[in-house]
Amino acid sequence: MKLALDQSRIDAARAAAARIARAVHAEAMTRTTVAVERATLRLFGLDGVDVDYVPLPNRVVDHLAAEGLLGHGAALPFAGAMLEHGLDVQALGEAVAQGRITLTLPRDIPAARAKARALAQTACARIRANVATREDKLESAALQRTPWLYLIVATGNIYEDITQARAAAQQGADVIAVIRSTGQSLLDYVPYGATTEGFGGTYATQENFRLMRAALDEVGDELGRYIRLTNYCSGLCMPEIAAMGALERLDMMLNDAMYGIIFRDINLQRTFIDQFFSRMVNAYAGIIINTGEDNYLTTADAYEAAHTVLASQLINEQFAALSGMAPELMGLGHAFEINPALENGFLWELAHAQLVRQVFPDAPLKYMPPTKYMTGNIFKGHVQDALFNAVGAMTGQHIQLLGMMTEAIHTPFLQDRFLGIENARYVFDTMRDLGEELSITPGGRIERRAQEVLAQAQAMLEEIEAIGLPAAIGRGQFADIARQSDGGKGLAGVVTRAEGYFNPFPELMLPESLEGGPA
Amino acid sequence: MSNSAKTNIVRPYGDTLDDGRVQMSFTLPVPHSEEAKEAARQLALKMGLDDPAVVHAAPMGPDFTLFVVYGQCRHSIDMDTITVDQPEFEVLDKAAIDALIADSLGRKLVVVGACIETDAHTVGIDAIMNAKGFNGHKGLESYHEVRAVNLGAQVDSADLVRRVIAERADVLLVSQVVTQKDIHVVNLRRLRQELDRAGLGQDLIVVAGGPRITHELARELGYDAGFGPGSYAEDVASFAMQEWLRRHGHQRGRQRGERP
Ligand code: B12
Numbered sequence: 001m002k003l004a005l006d007q008s009r010i011d012a013a014r015a016a017a018a019r020i021a022r023a024v025h026a027e028a029m030t031r032t033t034v035a036v037e038r039a040t041l042r043l044f045g046l047d048g049v050d051v052d053y054v055p056l057p058n059r060v061v062d063h064l065a066a067e068g069l070l071g072h073g074a075a076l077p078f079a080g081a082m083l084e085h086g087l088d089v090q091a092l093g094e095a096v097a098q099g100r101i102t103l104t105l106p107r108d109i110p111a112a113r114a115k116a117r118a119l120a121q122t123a124c125a126r127i128r129a130n131v132a133t134r135e136d137k138l139e140s141a142a143l144q145r146t147p148w149l150y151l152i153v154a155t156g157n158i159y160e161d162i163t164q165a166r167a168a169a170q171q172g173a174d175v176i177a178v179i180r181s182t183g184q185s186l187l188d189y190v191p192y193g194a195t196t197e198g199f200g201g202t203y204a205t206q207e208n209f210r211l212m213r214a215a216l217d218e219v220g221d222e223l224g225r226y227i228r229l230t231n232y233c234s235g236l237c238m239p240e241i242a243a244m245g246a247l248e249r250l251d252m253m254l255n256d257a258m259y260g261i262i263f264r265d266i267n268l269q270r271t272f273i274d275q276f277f278s279r280m281v282n283a284y285a286g287i288i289i290n291t292g293e294d295n296y297l298t299t300a301d302a303y304e305a306a307h308t309v310l311a312s313q314l315i316n317e318q319f320a321a322l323s324g325m326a327p328e329l330m331g332l333g334h335a336f337e338i339n340p341a342l343e344n345g346f347l348w349e350l351a352h353a354q355l356v357r358q359v360f361p362d363a364p365l366k367y368m369p370p371t372k373y374m375t376g377n378i379f380k381g382h383v384q385d386a387l388f389n390a391v392g393a394m395t396g397q398h399i400q401l402l403g404m405m406t407e408a409i410h411t412p413f414l415q416d417r418f419l420g421i422e423n424a425r426y427v428f429d430t431m432r433d434l435g436e437e438l439s440i441t442p443g444g445r446i447e448r449r450a451q452e453v454l455a456q457a458q459a460m461l462e463e464i465e466a467i468g469l470p471a472a473i474g475r476g477q478f479a480d481i482a483r484q485s486d487g488g489k490g491l492a493g494v495v496t497r498a499e500g501y502f503n504p505f506p507e508l509m510l511p512e513s514l515e516g517g518p519a
Numbered sequence: 520m521s522n523s524a525k526t527n528i529v530r531p532y533g534d535t536l537d538d539g540r541v542q543m544s545f546t547l548p549v550p551h552s553e554e555a556k557e558a559a560r561q562l563a564l565k566m567g568l569d570d571p572a573v574v575h576a577a578p579m580g581p582d583f584t585l586f587v588v589y590g591q592c593r594h595s596i597d598m599d600t601i602t603v604d605q606p607e608f609e610v611l612d613k614a615a616i617d618a619l620i621a622d623s624l625g626r627k628l629v630v631v632g633a634c635i636e637t638d639a640h641t642v643g644i645d646a647i648m649n650a651k652g653f654n655g656h657k658g659l660e661s662y663h664e665v666r667a668v669n670l671g672a673q674v675d676s677a678d679l680v681r682r683v684i685a686e687r688a689d690v691l692l693v694s695q696v697v698t699q700k701d702i703h704v705v706n707l708r709r710l711r712q713e714l715d716r717a718g719l720g721q722d723l724i725v726v727a728g729g730p731r732i733t734h735e736l737a738r739e740l741g742y743d744a745g746f747g748p749g750s751y752a753e754d755v756a757s758f759a760m761q762e763w764l765r766r767h768g769h770q771r772g773r774q775r776g777e778r779p
Contacts, residue, residue, distance in 0.1 A: 156699070170580030182697060183637045186673075199637065200699050263639070265673075299642060372642070376748070408730065411699065415546045418579040 001394060001435045003354055003450045004442060009458050010359055014314055016461040020469050021257075021318035028272040032501065034188070034493035035270075036277045037061045037074035039239035040503055043123040043247075043281075044078070044116075045089040047206065049192045050097045056090075057240070058189045059097040071498035072105060079116035080106025089119070113502060120504035123247075124284070130249040131286045134226075137217075141226040144174050147367070147392050147400035149424055150230070154179035154411040156198035158208045162215040167414055169219045169227045172421045175252065175399065177230035178212055179411070180204050185235025185264045186489060190244065200411060204231050204241055209248035228252055230290070233278050234260050236270070236490050242278035246285035252331065252399075253282055256292035257319040258312065261473060262481050263295055267488040268470055277505075279323035284509040287329065290399070291316045294335030294368035296479040302337035302372075303345075306352050307456035308478055309334050310359065314461060315469070317360065324510040327362040331399055335368035336388040340380075344445065346387060351449040353395040354440070359454075367392050369403030381405040382423065389427035394435040400424060527598040539591035541568065546585055551578035559586040567593045604735045606744035608758040613662060616756045620664035623764060624689075627666040630659055630759070631683050632692035633674035636706040640696035641672045643729060647692060647752050656751035665756065676710040680717045688723060690759045693742075695729040703729065704740065711741040724762050726755060 038057035048056050060078065064070045069077050081103050082092050095101040106112035151173040153164040158178075165176045181198030184191070194211060195203040202208060209231060216227040228251035233241045238255070245253050257275045260266035282289050293309040293316075300308065313332040320330050334356050338345040356365060370384045385403030392400045402420040404412045412420075440446050464472040476482035533540025543563075549555045556573045563571035568590025575587035611619065620628045632648045634640055646653030648669040650660040659667040668686050670679065683691055693710060695703035707727055714725065727737040728746040737745025744758055 167580045167583055182639075182702075199702055200697055299645070413546065414579060414583055415544065415585045418577070418585055 001354060001438045001440055003351070003358055003440055003447050005355070005358060005451065005454060009454050013311070013454070013458040013461050014317075016458070016465045017311070017314035018318045018321075020315055020461065020465050021322060024272050024469050025276065025319070025322050028269070028276060031269070031273055031494055031496050032070070032073060032503070033239075033270055033273045033490075033495065034058075034061050034065065034070070035237050035274050035490075036239045036503070037064070037070060038237075039243040039277060039281070040074050040505065041078065041089075041093070042240055042243045043505065044075075044119040045123070046093045048090065048093070053192060054097075055189050055192055056093040056097055060093055060103070063096050064103060065495070067103060069103065069105060070495045071501065073497075073501050073503050075116040075120075075504055076106055076109065076112045076500075076502050077103040079119060080104075080108070080112035083108075083111060083115055109500070113504075116502065116504045117508075120508050123505075124508050127246045127285050130246065134249060134251065134286065137220070137226045141220065142224050144225070145428075146364075147397045147424075147428065148174035148228070149421055150175040150177060150366070150399050150401040151417050151420070152177050152179050152401070152412060154201045156181065156200070156202050157196040158194055158202050158211055159196065161202050162212060164414060164417075165212065165227075166215060166219045168417050168421075169216065169223065169225075171418050172425060173227065173417070174225075175228040175230055176212070176216060177252070177254075177401075178202055178204070178208070180232050185232070185260065185266070188236045188490065188493065190237050190240050204244075206244045206248060209244055209250060213248050213250070230254070233282070233289075234292070235264060236260075236266060236274075236493070238271075238274040238278040239281065242281040242285075242287075245287060246281050250285075250287060252288045252290055253278075254292065255279055255282055255289040256333075257316050258473065258478065259292035259295060261483050261488065262479050263292070265483065265488045267491040267494070268473060268483060268485050270488075270490040270494050273494065275319060276323055279320055279325055280506065280509050283320070283323055283325035283329060288331045288364055288399075289320065289325070289329060290331040290366045291333045293333045294337070297335050297337035298372045299479045299481060302335070302339070303342060303348055305479075306348070306453045307460055309352070310356065310453060310457035311460045311464070312478060313356065313360065314457070315464075317363070322514065324514050327360070328364065330360070330363040331366040332356070332360055332363050333366045333368060336370050336391060337368075337372055340370075340373050340384060346391075347446050348449055349387075349391050350394065351446045352453060353391050353397065354446075355450040355453055357395050357397070364398035366399040366401065367397040368401050369407075371403075371407050374403075374405075374407035376408055378405040378409075381407060382419070385420065386423055386427055389424050390431060392424075393428050393431040394438070396435055528595050529598055530595045531592050539569070539593070539595075540589065541592050542587065542589050544585065544587045546579065546583055548583055550581055551576060551584040555584045556586070559584075559588060563588045563590050566590075569593055604733075604738060606734050606746070606758050608754075608761045610754055611757045611760075613657060613753060613756075616753065616760060617662055617664040619760050619764075620662075623760070623767075624664075627664050628690065628756075628760070628763075629666045629668070629686055629688045630690045630692060630756075631668045631670065631679075631686050631688040632659075632694070633670040633679050634672040634694040634696065635674050635676055635679060635710055637673065637702070638695055638697050638706065639672045640694070643696055644669060644672075644692065644694040647694075647728065647750070647755055652752055654751070656753060658752045659756060662752070662756065676706070676713045679710065680713045680719065683714075683719065683723065684717065689763065690724045690726065692755065693725070693727045695727065695732060698729075698731045703731065704736075707737075707740045707742070715741075722766075724759050724766075726759065728755070 041057045151168045153161045179201035182200045220227040230252040233253045233255040382405040404416045530539045571590035649658045652658035732745045734745040
């Protein structure tokens with residue numbers, strides 16, 4: 001099943017997206033954020049909280065900000081103080097938090113640099129070991145056919161999540177995503193320890209990551225499969241959560257260059273800086289990112305706004321490339337969200353899904369189920385999900401987030417997941433090679449629709465290039481939601497880099513081709 | 520047997536009047552086995568189903584079993600005893616609502632809307648307020664005689680109350696979508712307290728809405744009305760205007776009429 005598409009349009013759209021991303025990136029690289037610096041300290045191994053449950057990375061970074069040193073980055077003052085006082089990472093962090101040590105710019109900068117590099121190399125070694133473990137486990141596990149079955153757990157309690165995740169894996173899930181608690185994205189710190197209370201999801205903490213990883217490894221070993229684990233990088237702590245994910249061997253992370261800005265009203269400048277660092281860490285850790293274009297279609301109309309999804313995917317692709325990410329890790333998102341009452345809606349869903357497949361041939365696309373038009377009619381909902389699965393099977397999607405027939409009512413029950421998996425397996429098996437057998441009528445409705453969306457996406461990107469991405473977001477070009485450059489949460493955490501700013505991770509994590517760049 | 524038509528007593532209908540047939544599905548946290556099926560059957564009996572039949576039982580991993588059960592419901596309901604608390608109003612169309620406002624207020628009706636506290640779902644309140652509306656029903660922004668101020672999502676209750684005062688709102692629309700652990704009830708209570716503390720008890724018409732909001736719940740929480748799924752701008756606007764008239768009567772231009 002192939003659409004005839006004008007390759008020159010795809011190339012032009014991609015080139016425009018590359019220029020859009022580079023302009024934003026160059027600007028972003030003149031600054032750093034509290035979250036990037038906290039992530040750096042976390043990668044060095046700093047963890048734990050003070051008596052008020054404030055994480056030590058926050059305490060140290062706040063201290064640096066108060067001392068007016070944050071523009072230099074956390075790495076040099078921290079590594080320098082380790083040398084000066086002969087303390088390890090944790091001991092120094094505690095001493096700073098207790099006010100026993102005041103950080104300064106090191107006298108011996110080259111020595112501090114070398115120390116920071118050594119700390120970073122230790123982190124990189126641990127992450128590489130995680131990558132090797134994943135590869136080993138994948139090698140000995142049964143091959144997973146695509147689309148992978150991606151299931152959500154969201155009880156609010158990590159131990160209950162583990163019960164649900166085990167059951168989902170036993171039922172056939174390939175990927176488990178732990179949904180985060182409502183509002184975590186707006187916390188400017190990462191909660192600590194195992195948590196049992198969350199609204200609509202479970203807090204992303206390093207301990208929760210570790211617990212779920214261990215549980216999925218255990219059930220995976222029993223089943224002879226490797227169960228991938230997903231969590232969310234989005235929010236004010238993108239870089240830190242990426243670091244935690246890398247350290248605890250997560251396999252996928254929600255990571256969108258613009259989602260926080262648009263859907264969480266997080267400051268735009270902050271987000272562009274944070275997403276760079278977090279994706280760099282994701283890429284180094286071999287973590288597949290999931291972008292959030294599906295969300296556009298909940299606030300905007302899925303038919304009218306189809307081109308905004310493609311335009312955003314192209315932008316996300318270019319930002320990811322600037323973070324050193326290979327296409328094989330770019331789980332670009334899209335969704336089956338057309339109003340079921342629209343005549344021929346299924347044709348348009350096919351057109352959109354196949355278009356994305358062809359524009360990003362190497363990306364492990366993440367296809368999202370109907371949500372907005374799911375209702376209390378669970379019977380109809382099950383049919384909507386089956387049609388969604390049919391498109392996924394026919395267009396060769398890679399990661400299929402399974403629809404739940406109870407989507408409009410509650411976070412999934414155990415049986416909802418089971419029925420969702422049964423639905424998907426049935427459709428994927430019965431339609432396994434259908435896509436290869438069919439051809440799309442040349443010049444027919446489906447092809448014309450795909451061409452139209454491609455042309456609109458190209459036009460949109462050219463318009464964005466002319467005014468710049470921040471201005472385009474300011475006009476509400478994505479999801480019908482407008483955000484301004486100096487609005488939103490977290491701007492206070494953005495700092496201009498001082499002369500001599502240093503962070504050891506880009507030179508270790510970025511591929512050589514990018515390393516010499518503005519990073 | 521079948522005298523329900525006369526007495527208005529009803530039971531579930533499968534394919535014959537009063538057969539009482541219902542279906543349901545549920546999970547038991549036990550391995551799939553004959554004992555598990557029998558447990559499901561006995562559970563259905565306890566729920567008031569006669570002749571329950573476990574028509575489907577499927578293992579969901581080693582520890583859980585899914586059941587689909589049919590049975591005949593023993594219970595019946597007398598329709599004559601049913602009352603439902605519903606907002607009282609007649610649905611007018613957009614033009615009639617505009618005319619009514621122009622006629623009775625002599626100025627624009629000020630409507631402030633928000634989805635409050637931690638809840639980030641805007642689509643519901645947007646469906647009611649934004650010009651585009653929902654499912655072909657235009658939103659309040661497009662009403663000539665309405666000044667609609669949509670504050671979006673995650674609006675803090677105290678901030679909202681300040682805005683209501685600053686905008687001199689006639690009507691406040693509050694959306695709540697996330698209901699896990701009854702967070703919507705907690706949030707709506709908090710807002711009600713803030714409103715009372717600010718002395719906005721009397722004049723302001725306060726309406727709650729969302730997929731799990733009923734009129735009854737809204738009334739219980741001290742709101743004037745509650746609107747659930749499938750509501751549109753004209754429903755809320757009709758209610759709000761008719762409620763306004765109930766409170767103020769037709770006093771063209773005199774009710775705080777000095778305002779532009
Ligand atoms: C779109 C969506 C989102 C989008 C929201 C985008 C946006 N800007 O709004 C995003 C992706 C951001 C999102 C996030 C989350 N979501 Co959500 N989301 C949905 C979804 C798919 C559709 C909701 C929707 O837009 N419906 C369409 C509108 C038009 O319908 P409506 O809201 O019911 O509104 C109508 C009526 O209720 C009424 N109405 C509504 N408000 C008002 C107000 C007044 C005054 C009046 C008169 C009428 C009225 O009129 C409207 C028109 O008829 C639902 C599932 C579903 N199908 O319902 C889940 C759902 C609501 N989300 C859910 C959850 C759990 C979340 C998260 C907590 C997940 C997480 N852990 O991250 C977060 C919450 C973030 C937060 N802080 O709130 C759950 C809620 C479960 C529950 N019962 O508590 C649902 C049911 C999905 C699920 N099965 O888990 N979500």
